Amino acid sequence: MDFANALSEIERAVSSAQVLTSADLRATYEIDWSRRWKGNASAVVRPANTDELSAVLAVCNRFKIACVPQGGRTGLVGGGVPLDGEVVISVQRLGSISTSEIDSGIVTVGAGVTLGEVQATAARSGWDFGVDIASRESATIGGMIATNAGGMKVIRHGQMRAQVASLEVVLADGSVLKGGGASLKDNAGFDLSQLMIGSEGTLGIVTEARLKLVRQMPSSVVFLVGVDNLAAGVKLVGTLRRATESLESAEFIDAASMDVVCEFLSSTPPIQRSRWYVLMECAADADPLRGVNEALTRSGLDDDSDTAVAMESTSQRNLWQYREQITDAISCLGIPHKLDVGIPLARLDEFADQVVKVVQTTSPGVTVLLFGHLGEGNVHVNILGADPDDESVDDAVLQLVAQIGGNIASEHGVGRAKARWLDLSRTATEIRTMREIKQALDPHNILNPGVLFPSHVSGVR
Ligand code: 2HG
Ligand code: ZN
Secondary structure, three states: OHHHHHHHHHHHHHOHHHEEOOHHHHHHHHEOOOOOOEOOOOEEEOOOOHHHHHHHHHHHHHHOOOEEEEOOOOOOOOOOOOOOOOEEEEOOOOOOEEOOOHHHOEEEEEOOOEHHHHHHHHHHOOEEOOOOOOOOOOOEHHHHHHOOOOOOOHHHHOOHHHHEEEEEEEEOOOOEEEOOOOOOOOOOOOOHHHHHOOOOOOOEEEEEEEEEOEEOOOEEEEEEEEEOOHHHHHHHHHHHHHHOOOEEEEEEEEHHHHHHHHHHHOOOOOOOOOOEEEEEEEEEOOOOOOOHHHHHHHOOOOOHHHEEEEOOHHHHHHHHHHHHOHHHHHHOOOOOEEEEEEOOHHHHHHHHHHHHHHHHHHOOOOEEEEEEEHHHOEEEEEEEOOOOOOOHHHHHHHHHHHHOOOEOOOOOOOOOOOHHHHHHOOOHHHHHHHHHHHHHHOOOOOEOOOOOOOOOOOOOO
16 A cells, blocks of 8 residues: 555656556566566656656655666666566666766766767767776666776776766655766765765665766777787786887687687687687877887787787777677577676686686586686676576685685676675675665665665565
């Protein structure tokens, strides 16, 4: 009864057309992109602006209704999927884009704007955006901020956190937190916008962001080299970083991932078969090859036979697809276990050897694929062939990560997938402090319960 009353209040706030309750209309909002996370929502609410979203949260807070904020559903840790009858709050209709501060290198966008739209807006004004991920046409800025997304350009520009000038966020009780104003520097107390970034929808719902843009680099080169081990790849990246400031991306692909993506693309590897492949991009005002050849030579990798170099956009896109299409290629073969982990660069090689052994011992016969962002030691461990609900393989990988001094969530967040392992990466004091902040901002635990922290309040009806 309470829920019916709450729903009529919500309908009054956003109109009944934007409250989806029938199973067929809810269906696409109840499953994530990877098909790993699927549940049911008691309703899907689609506010058109901050005032509407604020009114919706105020009602949910009063009736203690659990909510799952949702963007483009491209997350990979179950952070945006209702598993337990929560109300989904979709930000997809928050689609405003303002270029009024474009001369200061700032664009202001609604949470539902996709990364691709931000990139296109930036490009039209002679700017670029510092974060890029393969799901750019679907991933929304709100979700990317909530998860502090990383991607292919972190080595040069940092993660989402580094691109945010200020945020507008609706808190659990419906009040609106607007950080930063129009100034470019703001040192008056806590940086609450930064607190929200990476909080995975547990502290508030981002409605609008002022994003910092970066310079466009007109000349670029993409190259793929084969290396025998990841230590050689790490050395090459270090050599390049010392030789040039133009390094924009440094990615790695193992032989198993290259096989899978080649099969998917009906293609063959662009260079000789190798145990590992390193894909890099350098971008500069001019002469992007400056420093690159020297670094390759110094690393003993200048032999044409195992290096592919692309100078113009079509051949560059062609090389990039061997890295960007791996996720889709794996998805065609089944529902993988995905473990996005951060490993100290000095121990990357050791981790790559050990993780395969550990997984094969825990779950004999499965396929392990390793690829990711070399600059940050960010490994995407994908495991095909294990039962999606059997967490023993996840446990084995995450325990190894902790033993080796790595972190359990490098760029995808903790979500529901890794909440039970949070203490492998955070101390008891850190977890207590995080819980105290959560309790202060969302005392009824209505925002994304079960995400980040293991669930302790079911909260729905
Ligand atoms: C990537 O870097 C994404 O391609 C997806 O973060 C990683 O599919 C994955 O595991
Ligand atoms: Zn990634």
